[in-house]
Amino acid sequence: xxxxxxxxxxxxxxxxxxxxxxxxxxxxxxxxxxxxxxxxxxxxxxxxxxxxxxxxxxxxxxxxxxxxxxxxxxxxxxxxxxxxxxxxxxxxxxxxxxxxxxxxxxxxxxxxxxxxxxxxxxxxxxxxxxxxxxxxxxxxxxxxxx
Numbered sequence: 001x002x003x004x005x006x007x008x009x010x011x012x013x014x015x016x017x018x019x020x021x022x023x024x025x026x027x028x029x030x031x032x033x034x035x036x037x038x039x040x041x042x043x044x045x046x047x048x049x050x051x052x053x054x055x056x057x058x059x060x061x062x063x064x065x066x067x068x069x070x071x072x073x074x075x076x077x078x079x080x081x082x083x084x085x086x087x088x089x090x091x092x093x094x095x096x097x098x099x100x101x102x103x104x105x106x107x108x109x110x111x112x113x114x115x116x117x118x119x120x121x122x123x124x125x126x127x128x129x130x131x132x133x134x135x136x137x138x139x140x141x142x143x144x145x146x
Contacts (some may be wrong), residue, residue, distance in 0.1 A: 047102050047103065047104075048102070048103070048139065049096060049097075049100050049101060049102040049103075050093075050100070050101045050102075050135045050138045050139055051099055051100050051101075052099045052101075052138075053099070054099065056099075057099050057131075060131045060134045060135070061130055061131050062101070062128055062130060062131035062134075062135070063128070063129050063130035063131065064095050064126045064127060064128050064129055065077070065078055065081070065126070065127060065129050066123075066124055066125070066126055066127075067121050067122070067123055067124065067125045067126075067127055068123055068124075069123035070117055072109075073119065074109055074117045074118060074119055075117070075118055075119070075120075075121045075122065075123050075125075076115050076116065076117055076118075077092060077115075077116050077118065077121070077127050077129075078114060078115065078116070078127075078129050079111065079113075079114045079115065079116050080114075080129045080130065080132075081093075081116070081127040081128060081129045081132065082106075082108070082116050082118075083132050083133065083136055089105055090105070090106050090107065090108050090118070091103050091104060091105050091106065092104055092106055092121065092127045092128070092132070093127065093128035093132050093135050093136075094121070094125050094126060094127055094128075095125075095126035095127070095128065101128055101135050103135075103136075103139065104120065104121060104125075105120060106118040106119065106120040106121050107119045107120050
């Protein structure tokens with residue numbers, strides 16, 4: 001329960017950060033180059049993805065790392081890649097194309113320090129390690145181009 005409440009609080013903070021980043025609070029941009037995000041049906045099985053403009057990705061500060069293989073058919077990702085849905089589901093954002101990020105549901109088997117061992121993700125898959133909370137805010141409708 002505590003984790004879900006903390007997750008909901010972070011979702012609100014992330015939504016505010018996305019709105020600030022995409023609207024350019026404290027940043028300047030070239031005229032005519034909006035920092036926007038949009039939702040599209042891409043990725044595996046037509047999953048919903050967040051697509052940022054280059055300026056939007058720069059402002060959000062998205063960073064990624066490749067998931068690595070572990071014993072027992074598990075995959076390892078940095079703890080910073082792990083996010084939680086309001087229903088408690090564990091998820092990560094995968095990089096599915098240029099500036100395109102798709103949410104993937106995973107099952108956590110264990111955590112050791114800053115590493116998360118999980119199933120449901122193929123080793124070698126690029127996962128978002130910085131900016132995932134902001135992407136979750138975009139997916140929830142904050143700062144989305146309509």
